[in-house]
Amino acid sequence: MTYTRKLTPLALIASSALILSACAGDEGGTEGGSEEGFEYGTSQEELNSVLADLEPLEITYQAGAQSQNSISAANDLAFKEYVEERSNGQISVDIVWGQAIAGYPELDDALVDGRVDIAYAVPIYKPNEYPTFDAIGAATSGLPNSPVVGEMVGDAAVIELASSSDELRAEYEAQGVTPLIPMISTGTYLSVCAEPGTAPEDWTGRTVRVGNSAHEQQARSLGGTPTSMAYTEVFEALQRGTVDCTLAQFRPSEEAGLLEVAPYVAYTSEENSLPGRAAGAVLAGAKYQQLPLAYQQIIYDANEVRFVTNNEVAATSNAAGVEQLKGAGGEIGPLDDNADQILGETNEELQAGVEESGHVPSGIADRVAASGERWSEVAEELGYTEAGGFEDLDEWYEPDDYDFAPMAERVFEEVLLEHRPE
Template sequence: MKTTKRTNRALTAVLAAGASIGLLAGCAGGVGASGGGQSGGTGFEYGASQEEVDAALAELEPVTLTYQPGASSQNSETAANGLAFQKYIEERSGGKIKLENAWGQSIAPYTELDDALTDGRVDIAYYAAIYFPDEFPTVDAYSKLTHYSTAAPLTGEAISAAMMSELGWNSEEHMQSIEEKGLVPLSPLMSSGDYWTACSEPGSAPEDWQGRQMRIAGTAHTAFAEALEASPVSMEYGETFEALQRGTVDCTFVQPQVAGSTGLLEVAPYVSHFADKRMTGSATAMHVAGPAIKELPLAYQQIIFDAEVDHWHGMVVNTMDAGRQAVSDAKGAGGEFVEMDPETEQIIAETQEKLVDDLIAEGRLPEDIREQMEASAEKWTGIVEELGYTDAGELDQLDEWYEKGSVDFRPLAERVFSESAAGHRPS
């Protein structure tokens, strides 16, 4: 049987960062057609030899899946996760599973991604669920819990990413919110890095924020802007460069992956960040597939699921590589990368804890959530240290001591998989 794939699809590059997975592609939008309706079949154990995997795939027909990474192109600073995911799948399957990449959200923007995943235009995708707090209330709630770990530029990102992944996998409510939409979670909760503020003019003291137009990405940022007497303006990251360039907004809350992949700091080079803590809001996205993935042979489903180890590694690489570029961009534009004014940091920190209090009072988070997050931070800090990850400098010198793509986060990703995701593996 021949492989079935979509044709004549225009790929329109747009400014984007992050990754997204599209639905399983096939004739008339069905995976069954592209794979011969071979659901079920023989699987293999996680970590099986390549010979065992080849044996499980021996009688299976090839399939081609449409994958929508969120990066603008394969050359983007945030393409590492999508490329690592694709490479693992195609190599592990001996070429029997092909991913047809649609970069830059060229098939479906986030506002249409639900429909694209369920109707078969996309098979697997990175989904910035933080933009839809009413549809994904758990993402909105959990995004307000990302400040309970260190702000260290490398180890802090690794610890926080592990904490939020574990939280997502272990939350029955969160998993149900994804599955109720007909989607299949591959990584149910992901971090794109700590938040900073980036402005077109210098100054981070409380009086500097008064009257500024602040681009926000999530509901936590609305509260921050209002506490600083700034005006929150909601927009997706793809619109932010032009808004800053034209002066429609003065500042933006921004993560490394967006800052380093979109050139934002060329027009907003005055960056401020917390001194010793993290700014909350970084759990913004998930990696999901459409329901048709369940029509694939079991061995194919397992390969796709197992590829999340490499995808998770790539997400942290994205954060580090883009962060390095962001620091370089700010310096190159004559700006600065500095610690936030202590009084401003205190205002935001107090607002973060009030948000947690409100979520507990509303019954959206358990009363002991702080203790849970602190215990999680302690656990993953120990694992990160055990695996030998270290920081060789400060954030404002990231372009000097961190080399692009130089750190392998797969050992940590393996621990995340075994500690939280393994029980969800298709079987």
């Protein structure tokens, strides 16, 4: 079964619900603003009456996409559309593209000092400030890694794992920011290389660009030499042969054109999938924490729309990536069995290290597996299927065949709703 109905922001709004008056809740206070909020699902007409006495305002939103023409810009444009429509035009969203105000390492400071109000962030780049984020990310091996349904299930699982972590929320609080979505899956990690060959002997001596500590260990286990560099430098490094491979996702790889110079891509088995797919988050700064409760709730409720667009972007980017690498004369297929087994053994070492670190409660590996299984069952229950794999994704994937709204509703109601401001 597939879906054809596409989600629009106001499609999430139920016909009626009770208006409520409440105190500051889990995701931020309302100092200086109205305490009157509304229940999730309140009709637009009822909501408008709550908003009537509130002053219009503008928020600065720093997007994750490099420009409005990027595939991933759908996330940012949908956020703007939802917030502006749901607020009856009283909140205007100024989107800043390409990390123009603050790069990812400086973003927390920009959120705290008010240069940015809401932003897509990459906490995985700051393991010292966010050791729990890094630990959860390192433990996320073994989640489904198929190109459409697997991406969706993985996204649901990492949101659930992060949302239930008091330790991670404490780390965000220590930095002075509010997590709207504490962790987002940015896609399955793959090996992306300039030359073919995925057996251990092919990896020996290769220089491999890595983006996190888990991948550094993975690259070494395969016989490669890991190196860290800014993602904006990877295209030129691959083109010049400074690096031979990168462990990356289709979404940024396709957008940066990496697959034109490194068109040999391999994916792991599901049980040995690479960790670290949870790299991003949506964070709010000081201004959000001072907004009237109803405005906070509108911004928070946009998380449901983001789940939809994030998975539309993931599937579309995967298909575009396959098309790009084929256009460059490359190929995609499974990783060599021996190399896959090596990664599986390294995953076990990583999960044991996470347990020993003390940044997450014991049993993280079991919780990751349980979450992946639970959301796989929900996906099956809702009728999501795939007509092929990565190799022919560009041939069988049709965006109109998938509506991620039913899954988004389940994730919001069963995971995110608990942390809605109230």
